[in-house]
Amino acid sequence: MKGQEMKEKVLVIDDEQPTLKMFTLLLSAYGYETLTAENGQIGLELFKKEKPSLVLTDIKMPIMDGIEVLKKIKEVNPHAEVIVITGHGDMDLAIQALNLDATDFINKPLQREALEQALARAKARLAITKNEESQITLEERPEAVVIGVRGNVTANTIPHLSEAFTKAKGLNKKVILVNFEENTSINGAGITSLTTLLTENRAQNVHVVLAGLSNNFRTVFEMVGITKLAKLFDNEEMALKAQQ
Numbered sequence: 001m002k003g004q005e006m007k008e009k010v011l012v013i014d015d016e017q018p019t020l021k022m023f024t025l026l027l028s029a030y031g032y033e034t035l036t037a038e039n040g041q042i043g044l045e046l047f048k049k050e051k052p053s054l055v056l057t058d059i060k061m062p063i064m065d066g067i068e069v070l071k072k073i074k075e076v077n078p079h080a081e082v083i084v085i086t087g088h089g090d091m092d093l094a095i096q097a098l099n100l101d102a103t104d105f106i107n108k109p110l111q112r113e114a115l116e117q118a119l120a121r122a123k124a125r126l127a128i129t130k131n132e133e134s135q136i137t138l139e140e141r142p143e144a145v146v147i148g149v150r151g152n153v154t155a156n157t158i159p160h161l162s163e164a165f166t167k168a169k170g171l172n173k174k175v176i177l178v179n180f181e182e183n184t185s186i187n188g189a190g191i192t193s194l195t196t197l198l199t200e201n202r203a204q205n206v207h208v209v210l211a212g213l214s215n216n217f218r219t220v221f222e223m224v225g226i227t228k229l230a231k232l233f234d235n236e237e238m239a240l241k242a243q244q
Helices: 017-029 042-049 066-078 091-099 112-127 158-169 188-203 215-224 236-242
Strands: 009-013 032-035 054-058 081-087 104-110 136-140 147-148 176-181 206-214 232-233
Touching: 009 042, 032 042, 042 054, 042 066, 042 206, 054 066, 054 112, 054 232, 066 081, 066 091, 066 104, 081 091, 081 112, 081 158, 091 104, 091 188, 091 215, 104 112, 104 215, 136 158, 136 188, 158 176, 158 188, 176 236, 188 215, 206 236
Parallel strands: 009 032, 009 054, 054 081, 081 104, 147 176, 176 206, 206 232
Antiparallel strands: 136 147
């Protein structure tokens, strides 16, 4: 209506009615217009009709599971942000979803804080320019060179990150700190490329440390072995203090 701000649409797909009701209650409180679907097929049709920029989908559902929903949504709109809902112990499925460019994953039973963090990351990704280069910054500090990373790290981001590493190494500091902003997310291709980049720098005896990230992505980094290539700190301050 004229004079009223349009609410952002969020589509929630889950085969459990209590879960749909809970998401509707929480998302409405956050100011979203909530659309719901009880299976992936209905959800996909609703997505095509309503064109929401954000989707939350359960990963295990009858008729069409969340992985298939994610694939089809990305075919329709590659820029849609999709958060998958997983059960505890489903980390392999969560990583598979990240490989398909999911924004994030949250576990059941739903924790309000986890939902708020996932929504914040999705919102940040939607707001950030599509220019991947602007997501990488370089700052020189007395004890380190800090490479700042924001937004969504994909295979397209890695060449800019690699260029930043080259510049950082030219400054001859004892350590390179890659600092991920809190709302940064990283898809499967980004994880693979980052692993390769860290492996190459380790072979060149370049001391690299990491900082930041949400608990979800910290868990992913541990699972795929990135934390064996570079120590991961909670934040930039702690990482820099450890270098003194």
